[in-house]
Amino acid sequence: MEINWVVVGWIIDMILNGVVWLVIAVLALLLIDITDKWTRKALKFMGKIDDWIREFVENSFEWVLKKNLNILSSIILLVILGTLSQLGIIPKLIT
DSSP, X not given: OOOOHHHHHHHHHHXXXXXXXXXXXHHHHHHHHHHHHHHHHHHHHHHHHHHHHHHHHHHHHHHHHHHTOHHHHHHHHHHHHHHHXXXXXXXXXXX
């Protein structure tokens, strides 16, 4: 009985490719799991920053109303809101 070395090489190649792709899949799943944790932390942090910015803007409006500083406070709020909109933190209110 003669051994067909082409078939043996093909079988060995398929087994090694399967092992290599299994290792790649495991590493990819680990990497996805790590980046998923980072993404969740980043979203929680963005939520905290968003709440802080909203509170700051609300307090700024209340301060303006209390002090009745129309022109000076309007310029300051224009600069603050313009900066926040240019950074993409809040939607562009000033166009």
